[in-house]
Amino acid sequence: MPRLVDHERRRAELGEVAVRIILREGLAGVTVRGVAAEAGWSTGSLRHYFGNQHELQAYAVQVATDTLRRRVLPRVQRTRTQGSVVERIATIAEEMLPLDAERREEYVLWSAIVEWERRHPPEGGSVSWGDQRALYRQCVAVLCGYESIREPDQATRPHPDARVELWAALLHTFVDGLASQIVNTPGEVSAETAARLLRSLLEAVPRVRPDR
């Protein structure tokens, strides 16, 4: 019969282009015509793979999510083994801050995902949010003097110590604020200032057992 095209492969290809546009112009820049042009196709052709703009943007957000997972998780898991506890945890938390060009790119992707989820709330709650909270929970647990490594699926659930749970939330919120200040008022909050503030907050986390 007619020639067959690997739809999933084409969508992935177009998704990559869309992510590139998100980085350059934000989610609103992902238009049917724009993506088609940058990918080198006509809009009529693109619309065989995405019925409308909504589908295109939804797919782009999905690609962005996968990209972040692939980029950020390995960096977080490759934990630093030297330095004080605060220093090691700070290094992990800094992976969520737009301190350099690469992480600034990632922050733009985060923002696009958040913008999308705000306008199209996922029924089961944001997955990325749960992941982040689990990360901070684990950071605070270590900082408090608890076991340094818990099973991943354990970190997804609340920590038995309410103080850990509380400070995980505080840290999560603080890092979010720090990230937004870095991009929105770079003249007021530099990368160095942010790094310093982060460590100061980590110092304030109450310890169950003395520093290790």
Place this chain on the structure above:
Amino acid sequence: MPRLVDHERRRAELGEVAVRIILREGLAGVTVRGVAAEAGWSTGSLRHYFGNQHELQAYAVQVATDTLRRRVLPRVQRTRTQGSVVERIATIAEEMLPLDAERREEYVLWSAIVEWERRHPPEGGSVSWGDQRALYRQCVAVLCGYESIREPDQATRPHPDARVELWAALLHTFVDGLASQIVNTPGEVSAETAARLLRSLLEAVPRVRPDR
């Protein structure tokens, strides 16, 4: 000669319409045609008062700034006199959080201003940022056990106690993060949760003198 129109008054009138549009559709919704239509004039007429869209949006941002000053400052200054120190300070800080419809409106205006300043960085640094920092500085000073009221121009300058300065920055960042989480992930961070987290952070501020 020809009839005369109070230009400043017209601009203010159009600015109000523009702010209404910012609340409804964001800064990008402030278009020459849109504002003219909502104000009941033609675009050609509007453009006697604003040469182009840039001028119109810049003016709208200015009006938004003035509106916020007029709305938020009085609420902050009418400080609560009952309850613990933490409770009183929390009430002040909560004025910066989008906890109800009114303050959610104000948050949208803040966001529009920040967006504008990010794309058109003011040379002298953001005025609104300095104002906010001064507020948190004063809050933390009281919380630490310092004098409850300093001269306004004193609050603009750094506090002599470095710890006050540090925790003012931490609190500022935290409240920013809390605000963004409330609007971006309302399903994860409710108004109640935010209020609770805020108080928890305030409890963690180190005291110079015992609670008063």
Place this chain on the structure above:
DNA sequence: ATCGTAATAACACGGCCGTGTCAGTTAAAG
């Protein structure tokens, strides 16, 4: 080699946008 359908691309329609032009209107100064 032929056929039929997926794939492709060109085009049109309607919408919103910023901006420039220009003739008509208004009202204050003379």
Place this chain on the structure above:
DNA sequence: CTTTAACTGACACGGCCGTGTTATTACGAT
């Protein structure tokens, strides 16, 4: 009342957008 410049609004141009329609192409099964 006449003059005159500010004011007004209608219109056009070009651009970008989403989307629907339609003709053409390409290719695998027959």
